[in-house]
Every structure is written in C-alpha cells, then in structure tokens.
Amino acid sequence: MSIFEYAPAPESRAVVDIASSYGLFIDGQFADAADGAVLKTLNPATEEVLAEIAVGGESDVDRAVRAARRAHEKVWGPMPGSERAKYLFRIARLLAERSREFAVLETLDNGKPIRESRDVDVPTAAAHFFYYAGWADKLEHAGLGRDPRPHGVAAQVIPWNFPLLMLAWKVAPALAAGNTVVLKPAETTPLTALLFADLLRQAELPPGVVNIVTGARETGSFLVNHPGVDKIAFTGSTPVGKRIAREVAGSRKSLTLELGGKAANIVFDDAPVDQAIEGIVNGIFFNQGQVCCAGSRLLVQESVAEEVVERLKARLSTLRVGDPMDKNTDVGAVNSAQQLERITRITDTGAVEGATRWSAPCELPDRGYWFAPTVFTDVSTAHTIAREEIFGPVLSVLTFRTPAEAVAKANNTPYGLSAGIWTEKGSRILWMADQLRAGVVWANTFNRFDPTSPFGGYKESGYGREGGRHGLAAYLQEGAL
C-alpha cells in the first residue's frame, strides 16, 4: 500500500530480442547440446516461458574445456597483456553501449526491478571489465610476483542472483590475468550470459577464450570435475561450495569460493535514524534479499529498538512490490518456485519457534513468485531464522546493550561475509570494524560494490576475494611460497 499513487511507468521489452531457443556457446559458435537436452527459462514475475536453452552434457563440457585449452595455448596465452587489455576495454564499452538491452533482459529473466538492473547490475558489470582491462599489462606490478603466470583454463560457476554482474566478476579478472574461461551460468538465469556471447562476437574476441555452457547442476559438476581445468571459481551456497572443495582435494586445481552469509546490521543508539532505516531496508530488501551479503540480522541497541522497528515498519509499508519492469517498483519477484518454497519454509519456522512475524501490507500479483517484505521481532540467537540463510526479503531483529555484546552476537555464526555498523562515533566505527569477523564491513552505509574493492568472506562464507588488486590473485599461479 503506497502513500503516493504513481502512474505505471513500464520499461519496454522491445529493446531486446529474445530468441526462442539458444545453444551452447563453445569455441565461438552456438551449437545444440550433443544429446539435444533442453530446459526452459521463465520470467519469474509472470511464469511465462522466455526461451529454451541447451543443457550441456559431459561431452559438451569436454568440448568447451578443450576449446578453452587450445585458445589458451595458441592465442590468449601468447598474446601480450596490452592486447588482451584492448579486448577487455572493447567488452566494457560494448556493455555500456548495449546497457539498456542487458538491463531489460536481466529483469525479465531474474525478476529484479528494472531500476536495479539498470542502475546497479549492468553499470557495475561494465565497470568490472573496464577496471580489469587496465591490469592485463601490469600484472608484474600487482604484488603477486615478478612474472605471474595464469593458471590456464578457468571453470566458473555462477549463481542466479546477479547473473550478469557475477559473470563480469568472474570473466574480467580471469581474462586480464591471461586465463581462458568455461562459464556455467545458473539454470534459471542464462539469458544475459547468452546475450553476452553475442557481445563477444561484436568484440571479435578470439574463439575459445570464453565459452558459455548452460545447463543444470550436473553440467556444473561435469565442469568442476573435468581434469583439463586448472582453476575453479564458484559462487553459490555453502553446502555446494564444501562439496566442490571436497571433490577438488588432491587435484591441485586452484579454488576460490564465494558462499553464503548471515550478516549482522548493527544500529547503535546514536545512529542517525533515517539513514539507518534506509540502510536496513537496502540491506535486506535490495534484490529481494537474494544477496549473499544481505543484512539479514538487525542488531539494534535496546534503548532505540522500539523506535527503529516502528519506523522500519512504516518505511516498509511504502515499498512498492510488483512488476519488475515498472520503473517505480522497489521489490521484484523471487527468482524461482524452488527459492520461494525455501524462503517460505524457513520463514514459517519463525512464528513456530516463538518470534513475532510482521509483513508489509501489499497486494501480490497472482502469477509469478512473490514474497512480501517480512520482519521478525522477539528473535533469539537460537532461532532458525537467526541462524540460517533465508535468501529472501526476511529480516530478523535482535537487540543488544553493549558494543561487546553486539560483536559477540554478530560474530556468533559460521558465516563471515559482511557486516553493517550504524553510529556517529568514529572511534566506535573503527573499533567495531576491527572486531567484526567479516570480509566486508559497511559503516553508515550498506551494499556498496565497486570493481576496485575486494569482496569475499571469512570462515564458511568462503575464501578468496573478487575485485581490486586482491581479485587478481585468484587467477594467477601462486609460485613457491
């Protein structure tokens, strides 16, 4: 229910052409899967079928890895860094030129609001390519050795929550460092990766340097286990990350993991309330809460808890939940039926275990996958909703009295990806930042990303960093320690 009635402001679908079916992009060409297997990708806001995509089987993955190997040995490996750089600059510029197409396609395939695809996902993806382009011929100055060598063939498995952005986070540094790539997009969000293949055609990137093999969980498994792969980069859930680490053990394949999180967003009594509320809302409702670094636990100082929660609920009641293609929309669709089931199941434990549930009053469309922004109060650290990653628009509110208690509660999790601190006192910001066991600490802000800024987790949120000089390390051989 919104305070102001806005007229609809729909973005047009006409800017992007979606084919009825797509093949696998291997060695510069599209081709069907060897056994002809396909699956359908849907628009999660309407459940309409957008396209049929190929499901890569074992022989397809093998073909892609071989193509990447050939390209590495014959073309990309021998190519000087300054030439690699220029391909990456081309890609960055093309992405900026075609940004509207990519943004619309991303929203249709993923369900996220067009404002997010347009203002965050696509521009940041282009920026990643631009940033890493400049590193390609400066690797010896990155502090990673005098003559750092790429691994060779990089297998990259990415999630559905930021499809194009995750592609950029993976492909840009890999290519800059001199590797070639076999990328496996997520099952439910392949379309921007496939459009990216078309962009690579325009950039005239040599065949085999980037290969895109769509499919399902098994496709990813074939890729990770292929003996011809030198490096694996995975972003996804912690349980799958652990499985990959187990499978890789003993193989000497290099591995980096970006896994789950259950971040604490900590609000002190002296925090500027309006800003803190915006930060809390952004922290858990940006991208429908489908973010590994979401601020899914609000730790609010007891003395201001009531006021903060009241104002939070008022603010949430103004959020517009609905058609992701409408430029007024704040909260879009959940990515799939499977995800909606998971969010629903874990959220239902909240009331059962004794927390108090509140959802923003909003009319949800009857088709598509939707979940109203939800807040739980009276949450204890033992509750399932305080411990497990929900990956949806559900916030658990806990309280604390002292900074030390906030730190203890914030760190009391196997995860360690991100954290938020809201306070006006500078020394307290710096002290809290020191104490929090998290790879990214946002102080008086939240969900800021930048290609120059390393991102990654402590503990079971994974290892390795993406972005910045540190992000190159994953894609270069370590050399003798």
Added chain:
Amino acid sequence: MSTRLEVRKTYKLFIGGAFPRSESGRTYEVHDAKGGFLANAALASRKDARDAVKAARAAQPGWAGATAYNRGQVLYRVAELLEGRRDQFAAEVAAGEGLRAKEAEAVVSAAVDRWVWYAGWTDKVAQVAGAANPVAGPYFNLSVPEPTGVVGVLAPQRSSLLGLVSVLAPVLVTGNTAVVLSSTDRPLPAITLSEVLATSDVPKGVVNILTGRVAEVAPHLVGHMDVNAVDLSGSVGADGVSWADLEATAADTVKRVVRPAADTEPDWTAVPDGPRRILAFTETKTVWHPKGI
C-alpha cells in the same frame, strides 16, 4: 678415570606455555640417523590436539591484538635465544638428520636468519598487502590483511629445524596462533624450540607443539571446527598420510589449505620470494564509510 654420565632431557609436548606429557601417557622412541636411541618423545593423542587448539584459540585475540611492533619485537627475541642456543640445536639437527657438524651449523644459521627475516615483516605486511581502493563514489574504502585465527601446521618430515621455522614463523607474523605437529621421526629440535618460545616473551598458547604420528593426529587437527587454516607441508614423506584426504576433510569446515609444494620435500634453504606464505594465512577485510559533511 670414569666418564661422567650425562643428564638426558625429557621431551614433552608444549601446550599453553606448559610442558605436559601426552594425556594418553604414551611415548615413542626417537632414533638418530644411524638408528641409535636418542630419546623417548611424547606420542600425542587426539585429546592433546584438542587441548592444543583450545590453548591456541584462547591466546589468539591477545596475540592478534598486540601491535605489529610488539609482535616483531617478540619474534626477534625468539631469534636472539635461538642464536644463543645454537650449539644445542646444531647437535640435535646433526644427530637427527645425519649431518656433519659444519652442515648442521649452516642449517642453524639459516634457521635463525629465516626467523629474523619474518620478524621484520610484522609491521610491513599491511602496507604491502593492504590497499586504499579508489571506489567510484564518495566513500572511504580500505582493505587490510587480518590473521585468519588458529592455524594447524604439519611441519616438514625431513628438515626438522629449518623446515619447521620456515612453516611456523610466517603463521605468527600477522597474529595467528599455531598448533604444530612436528616431524614424526625428527621431533627433538621442535621441542627444544618450544623451550626457546617459552622463555622469549611469546605469550602462552601462541605456539603449541605436538610430537607423534602425523597419520594419527593430523585428521583430528584438520577436521577440528575451531581451526581456521592448515599447512599440509608435513604430509610429504609421512607414513600413512595422504594430503588429498586431509584436504578433503578440511573442506567440511571451509578451511584455508596450504598444499605441499610438491610430492618431495622442497629445499628449505631457498629464501622466500616475498610474503606469500604470510599472506596465505590472512583474510582481507574491506571497510567502507561515506564521505560527507
């Protein structure tokens, strides 16, 4: 004229700054390179490993919270005492590794110099590995390396002092604490090193050293939920140890794993080419704050 009987040293574990025997009460024979009896060493058990992890965790916040300058001074003092005891170390290395006196002297010198090199890194790692990131917006953004926490170290099997120092010192530089499994067959220099650590201002629990069978204890260390990272160097040449299996065990807790460099023990005399071994046990934390009036 009768020759004087020497008073032999008892070699025990080093946990939490103390020298306990193994809680299992077990020992095993340590021999010199020619097969002669040297000593009985404690045969560490799973419980000893767990006690050691507990001590290491308890000591970690204090060690990490010390200033880099302070850590550098403490590590340098370790080198001072190592130097002072060089004859004792040389004798143990010569006997255990079958080296001539001159070779053993060279090994001890290299070990001391290696330790000094690492001591000098404590207050420089952040400058080399940190970064002020030029983000595209009005934000202060800083990345810094932090210690990962408690590190399990499998010390090299053959190089019982220089190899040991080469894997232990880098762990301590940034504020990690360590549980070390010494070489199974050549454990004595590790325990003598413990004596140096115990008398050189290193806070108790920062380094813990277990002697025994790597195959028996390593899986428990590598599987322990409160160990953040493991260095598997010592699995090379250790009986019944597969580093691939240990790496698979480590996956269950998303541990950071340093694999053995090769399937044979490296030449530890090579001076490290940079701080990579230090950085292998750090996490990068990036902090953002808006700029505004």
